[in-house]
Amino acid sequence: MKHGGAPLLLLEEALAEMRRQATPVRECEQTGLAEGLGRVLGADLQSPVTVPGFDNSAMDGYAFRAADVTAGVETLPVRLRVAAGDPPGVLAPGTACRIFTGAPLPSGADTVVIQEQCGVRDDQVVLPAHWTPGAHIRRAGEDIEAGAVILRRGQRLDPPAVGLAASCGFTRVTVVRRLRVAVLSTGDELRPAGGAALRPGQIYDSNRPMLQALLARLGCELRDAGHLGDDREATRTALRAAASTADVIVTTGGVSVGEEDHVKAAVEAEGSLSLWRVAIKPGKPIAFGRIGASYFMGLPGNPVSAFVTFLLFVQPFLRALQGEPAQPWGTYPVRAAFTRLKPDNRREFLRARLDMRPDGSLWAEAHARQSSGVLSSVVWAHGLVDIPAGRTVAEGDTVSFIPFGGLAP
Numbered sequence: 545m546k547h548g549g550a551p552l553l554l555l556e557e558a559l560a561e562m563r564r565q566a567t568p569v570r571e572c573e574q575t576g577l578a579e580g581l582g583r584v585l586g587a588d589l590q591s592p593v594t595v596p597g598f599d600n601s602a603m604d605g606y607a608f609r610a611a612d613v614t615a616g617v618e619t620l621p622v623r624l625r626v627a628a629g630d631p632p633g634v635l636a637p638g639t640a641c642r643i644f645t646g647a648p649l650p651s652g653a654d655t656v657v658i659q660e661q662c663g664v665r666d667d668q669v670v671l672p673a674h675w676t677p678g679a680h681i682r683r684a685g686e687d688i689e690a691g692a693v694i695l696r697r698g699q700r701l702d703p704p705a706v707g708l709a710a711s712c713g714f715t716r717v718t719v720v721r722r723l724r725v726a727v728l729s730t731g732d733e734l735r736p737a738g739g740a741a742l743r744p745g746q747i748y749d750s751n752r753p754m755l756q757a758l759l760a761r762l763g764c765e766l767r768d769a770g771h772l773g774d775d776r777e778a779t780r781t782a783l784r785a786a787a788s789t790a791d792v793i794v795t796t797g798g799v800s801v802g803e804e805d806h807v808k809a810a811v812e813a814e815g816s817l818s819l820w821r822v823a824i825k826p827g828k829p830i831a832f833g834r835i836g837a838s839y840f841m842g843l844p845g846n847p848v849s850a851f852v853t854f855l856l857f858v859q860p861f862l863r864a865l866q867g868e869p870a871q872p873w874g875t876y877p878v879r880a881a882f883t884r885l886k887p888d889n890r891r892e893f894l895r896a897r898l899d900m901r902p903d904g905s906l907w908a909e910a911h912a913r914q915s916s917g918v919l920s921s922v923v924w925a926h927g928l929v930d931i932p933a934g935r936t937v938a939e940g941d942t943v944s945f946i947p948f949g950g951l952a953p
Contacts, residue, residue, distance in 0.1 A: 797845030846916035874950025
């Protein structure tokens, strides 16, 4: 695709090139299990134990031997009581055991009937007319067998994974070392929040805090490279300094073609660019390359464009560097609660939120202001509607919706 005489890459082409150049980090370190939340495993976890380690009751009720309940037998004397954490004991023939959820099944028992279906008469349990042999028992190893790999290298530790590792007795895990990512914002108009009052023409820098928050969620080690004005030599100096300590440099602003856009030229002077400008909206001016041993990713300066291009490009690239396998976006078909009659020659990502109609159908409502400077639209939205280049949308059409949760780790 061409735009203004210059070729624009398709999103898939840009992602493929980034992944092709991504060399995963190999250095690993040990960390406590809880501290490993959000980190990427650097080695498989192989369970040293069977889970559960013994047959146990799935319900509160009564355990017995199915063969003891023959025709005409409807009651059994209760001669044993086993709670969770107790030793299992031995069930005498022709008797029942009062048992509780998670308690080990007594030797000799093979069936549990839940307490709500039973009656109690003196020290006898009155069994229901209908029950199933072998019911309500969790068998040893039905979750995990000793020696099984429970979590794979390259898997990000989310709360369920932390719980699974803990169920097998792990307190420490091997994780990929944190990526060192430097964040640099550019623009004479930017001022840090909390500083002096803004003068005419100035705005607060929202991009750097936003990107730092996104990077923290990925478990990166942040290197704040600060803010630069629109000066080419100062930009070159800052990029050289960042490249000396960071695995990846992420900048915002200065990658377009304006007279005050110096980042692209500075990168080309200090290193090289592999791609520049992608056929998407928002976010066309995105750059990718190298400065020394560091990767460089230049995002647009408009905050919505910076946010969207981070999710679409930076995040999957960083996950590839951390050793995670490529994952497709979680996209869902929904109905359009908007009209888009003028097709765009670029693939468009609209900020939208979902609404469930009385019939249970999901409709995507596009934010009224799709300008790339309206950051409040991202807070309002639940995700992005993905509209292919050249397509129009009428209200009621089926469109692809990508929830922000489908893009986040």
